Amino acid sequence: MAEFMDVHNHMQGISADALKAAHEADLAIQDDEGVVFKNAWADPVSGKVFCLSEGPSAEAVQRVHERAGHSADEIHEITTSV
Numbered sequence: 381m382a383e384f385m386d387v388h389n390h391m392q393g394i395s396a397d398a399l400k401a402a403h404e405a406d407l408a409i410q411d412d413e414g415v416v417f418k419n420a421w422a423d424p425v426s427g428k429v430f431c432l433s434e435g436p437s438a439e440a441v442q443r444v445h446e447r448a449g450h451s452a453d454e455i456h457e458i459t460t461s462v
Contacts, residue, residue, distance in 0.1 A: 383457070442455060
């Protein structure tokens, strides 16, 4: 399975509880698309949220986020890591 990092750019002021709730919303439906969300990180000041996942495609990742109510602005496949 491919690994993806996605970015949400407009989540200024997100709290830890709201980030957890958004992540849990993804986890609740991820199996429908064959996606596994691993982690989520946020910078409430800039409004950026980053999610690390594995799945069959960027489109599958986006479908989960859309159904959970928070579409990603960018999704990048991770092809090299150390």
